[in-house]
Amino acid sequence: MRPKVKGRKVRSGKNVPPTVVHTLAELPMGQRCILDHLELPEDIARRLMELGFLPGNEVIPARRAPGGGPRIFRVDGSEVALRHETAARVFIRRDPESDLVVLP
Amino acid sequence: MSSCHGGAPRTNLLPNPAIPLPRAAHDHPIIVAIVGPPNSGKSTLFNRLTGLRQKVANFPGVTVEHRMGKAKLKDEQEVFLVDLPGVYSLHPRAEDEQVTHDVLKGERPDFPKPDAVILILDSTNLGRNLVLAAPILSLGMPTLILLNMADDLALRGGKVDVAALSAELNSPVALVSATKGTGIDRVQQFLLATAAKLSTVALPRVELPVLQDVPKCRQWAAKLGVRASYKAPSPPLWTRRLDTVFLHPIAGPVIFAAVVIAVFQSIFSWAQPAMEGLKQAVAASGHWMTSVLPDTPFRSLLIDGVWSGVGAVVVFLPQILLLFLFIGILEDSGYLARAALIADRTMAKFGLQGKSFIPLLSSYACAVPAVMATRVIENKRDRIATIMIAPLMTCSARLPVYTLLIAAFVPNIPILRGVLYLPAATMLSLYVLGFLAALFTARMLKSTILKSQRSSFVLEMPPYRWPTLRSLALRLIDRAKIFLTRAGTVILLVAISIWVLAHLPLQHGKTPPLEHSYAGMVGKGVEPAIKPLGFNWKIGIGLITSLAAREVIVGTLGTIYGIEGDEPSEGLQKAVRKDLSPAGAVALLIFFAFAMQCFSTIAIVKRETGGWKWPIFQFSYMLALAYSGSWIAYRLASHFLT
Numbered sequence: 001m002r003p004k005v006k007g008r009k010v011r012s013g014k015n016v017p018p019t020v021v022h023t024l025a026e027l028p029m030g031q032r033c034i035l036d037h038l039e040l041p042e043d044i045a046r047r048l049m050e051l052g053f054l055p056g057n058e059v060i061p062a063r064r065a066p067g068g069g070p071r072i073f074r075v076d077g078s079e080v081a082l083r084h085e086t087a088a089r090v091f092i093r094r095d096p097e098s099d100l101v102v103l104p
Numbered sequence: 105m106s107s108c109h110g111g112a113p114r115t116n117l118l119p120n121p122a123i124p125l126p127r128a129a130h131d132h133p134i135i136v137a138i139v140g141p142p143n144s145g146k147s148t149l150f151n152r153l154t155g156l157r158q159k160v161a162n163f164p165g166v167t168v169e170h171r172m173g174k175a176k177l178k179d180e181q182e183v184f185l186v187d188l189p190g191v192y193s194l195h196p197r198a199e200d201e202q203v204t205h206d207v208l209k210g211e212r213p214d215f216p217k218p219d220a221v222i223l224i225l226d227s228t229n230l231g232r233n234l235v236l237a238a239p240i241l242s243l244g245m246p247t248l249i250l251l252n253m254a255d256d257l258a259l260r261g262g263k264v265d266v267a268a269l270s271a272e273l274n275s276p277v278a279l280v281s282a283t284k285g286t287g288i289d290r291v292q293q294f295l296l297a298t299a300a301k302l303s304t305v306a307l308p309r310v311e312l313p314v315l316q317d318v319p320k321c322r323q324w325a326a327k328l329g330v331r332a333s334y335k336a337p338s339p340p341l342w343t344r345r346l347d348t349v350f351l352h353p354i355a356g357p358v359i360f361a362a363v364v365i366a367v368f369q370s371i372f373s374w375a376q377p378a379m380e381g382l383k384q385a386v387a388a389s390g391h392w393m394t395s396v397l398p399d400t401p402f403r404s405l406l407i408d409g410v411w412s413g414v415g416a417v418v419v420f421l422p423q424i425l426l427l428f429l430f431i432g433i434l435e436d437s438g439y440l441a442r443a444a445l446i447a448d449r450t451m452a453k454f455g456l457q458g459k460s461f462i463p464l465l466s467s468y469a470c471a472v473p474a475v476m477a478t479r480v481i482e483n484k485r486d487r488i489a490t491i492m493i494a495p496l497m498t499c500s501a502r503l504p505v506y507t508l509l510i511a512a513f514v515p516n517i518p519i520l521r522g523v524l525y526l527p528a529a530t531m532l533s534l535y536v537l538g539f540l541a542a543l544f545t546a547r548m549l550k551s552t553i554l555k556s557q558r559s560s561f562v563l564e565m566p567p568y569r570w571p572t573l574r575s576l577a578l579r580l581i582d583r584a585k586i587f588l589t590r591a592g593t594v595i596l597l598v599a600i601s602i603w604v605l606a607h608l609p610l611q612h613g614k615t616p617p618l619e620h621s622y623a624g625m626v627g628k629g630v631e632p633a634i635k636p637l638g639f640n641w642k643i644g645i646g647l648i649t650s651l652a653a654r655e656v657i658v659g660t661l662g663t664i665y666g667i668e669g670d671e672p673s674e675g676l677q678k679a680v681r682k683d684l685s686p687a688g689a690v691a692l693l694i695f696f697a698f699a700m701q702c703f704s705t706i707a708i709v710k711r712e713t714g715g716w717k718w719p720i721f722q723f724s725y726m727l728a729l730a731y732s733g734s735w736i737a738y739r740l741a742s743h744f745l746t
Contacts, residue, residue: 044560049318050192066356069449077229079565086560
């Protein structure tokens with residue numbers, strides 16, 4: 001029991017502070033961001049770009065699949081579902097005027 | 105720019121001299137290709153233009169399906185339309201994009217180069233959709249650009265200057281609504297102009313960005329949007345409201361389960377009157393023929409062989425159509441993408457992904473289109489795993505067998521306080537059983553021979569739309585045609601052969617008892633192998649014929665019992681009860697749940713996987729599963745059912 005707790009603490013200590021968001025996967029629901037770049041295999045990157053995941057475009061995580069599956073992102077006029085591990089390779093920069101968007 | 109107004113031949117547009125004019129003399133009929141991104145309403149437009157004059161076809165050598173149809177124009181002119189697969193770009197990466205690319209460039213030896221292109225785009229998301237215009241227009245073919253969902257665009261306060269866009273692209277542009285039919289006359293005019301081989305149909309003349317560079321194409325599209333004063337519509341409120349419910353953490357999965365249960369319950373209760381009616385009609389026409397025809401072997405062949413055999417299968421048409429109707433509604437409404445999303449987490453546990461869910465769901469109807477639908481899965485190993493498990497899902501060909509056995513053996517008593525009746529519950533559990541077997545198999549394959557890294561799942565969520573009656577009706581007509589063709593060919597052939605084999609060899613010039621006929625001998629031959637499962641030799645004959653297609657067993661049993669001279673009014677259900685114990689019936693249900701009895705599926709798997717290795721593996725695996733499964737089921741059921 002004890003080593004488990006210890007281990008978790010050590011890991012979280014190594015993590016970057018939670019306030020700095022680097023990728024789409026870490027972005028809270030409803031918060032807009034600007035896409036910076038993709039670090040994905042060429043074919044997936046291309047498909048994502050065709051769907052609107054282009055550098056400079058605005059992306060908002062809008063919904064989560066029931067049971068914690070992939071998340072739906074609003075991007076370039078449509079909604080696209082991505083798994084966590086794919087979203088974790090999509091790097092973002094925060095919109096300077098970022099604010100919580102009220103979801104309908 | 106006048107190119108988007110009026111149907112009169114236009115002469116004011118000079119084609120780009122660098123681009124050759126389309127051939128003046130045609131050695132083939134006029135062909136117009138319809139191209140567009142997924143969810144742009146391509147099929148709706150195709151259905152509207154061709155109606156019943158269409159058929160599904162395959163390009164030889166590849167798995168990509170396309171539909172061909174004839175559009176009737178005003179003065180008896182005919183134009184062939186080809187509905188190409190939905191693509192986001194012409195980057196030849198995926199197979200369907202490659203095919204679209206090759207067909208449009210005239211690089212497929214088996215398919216003539218189209219004379220013109222109709223590019224259909226979703227006007228409610230024009231910026232992103234116009235990206236596809238760049239590679240299409242750069243082909244230099246006469247192109248009509250349709251901005252679809254015009255009604256939706258207007259309703260949600262969006263706007264676009266069609267004339268300005270047309271001027272920018274030097275191609276006719278029109279706002280249309282393929283569902284409502286508004287603006288379709290513009291398409292007719294374009295087709296007429298193409299059919300008349302008017303070289304005056306404008307050729308696109310645009311400055312194009314670097315085509316392989318997506319950001320540049322998107323910038324080009326954005327610039328176009330600005331020049332065409334495009335005002336994006338407000339977000340689709342209803343889609344968002346519905347998603348709040350359908351993707352709710354608790355309500356979402358509950359609704360999903362409720363939809364599935366409702367489908368199965370209604371397949372049983374709603375289809376019943378129509379099936380009864382058909383059954384009566386088959387019986388009555390059989391009686392009528394018996395009364396008018398002289399008593400000859402021919403009459404016996406016609407009535408005992410053909411009529412009981414084919415008739416036994418045809419009565420299941422209403423049920424199959426109802427199932428396809430439900431799947432069609434789920435698909436056309438946009439709910440299927442949500443279902444894939446909900447399923448992704450579960451599918452991931454079995455080494456698959458949410459996209460595998462779509463082919464798996466369509467294999468509830470038929471494994472053949474399902475195996476073809478697996479091409480949406482980019483990962484090759486995921487794709488083969490999905491193909492391997494697709495035939496385990498309960499396809500509609502199993503329905504006749506299940507229905508017959510359930511109706512014959514399962515009493516109609518309410519369970520769960522009358523929410524469900526035992527027959528429907530049995531049916532539902534057979535569906536669940538197939539699904540579990542599929543997941544188990546996937547897990548096994550993905551952790552051994554088809555091991556791969558966790559793949560990505562990228563899926564666009566289309567807005568919800570009302571399914572159109574036209575599209576649903578066309579789907580059902582298609583299905584009915586396929587089903588009846590099969591009843592009229594495979595099942596007819598089997599019925600006749602069974603009748604002949606059951607009447608030979610003649611003993612002292614008379615037909616032998618069934619047991620001593622050739623058919624009986626074959627049945628007796630396999631009996632030792634199937635006896636441990638609780639099947640006798642008559643079921644054995646049915647099992648052998650059902651290797652061609654599952655529902656054939658019903659026709660075969662119909663023929664056999666027809667020959668045995670049972671009272672026609674007694675029906676197949678009563679007859680089958682004489683040959684099967686309740687435990688044997690359970691075993692037979694399990695056998696059909698697992699075994700791969702379908703020539704068409706074996707053929708398509710061979711084509712899709714490019715060899716005999718996978719279909720042979722699949723057939724043997726499923727046979728082993730079926731045999732051991734029904735052996736265990738028979739033991740258990742013999743113990744509990746008396």
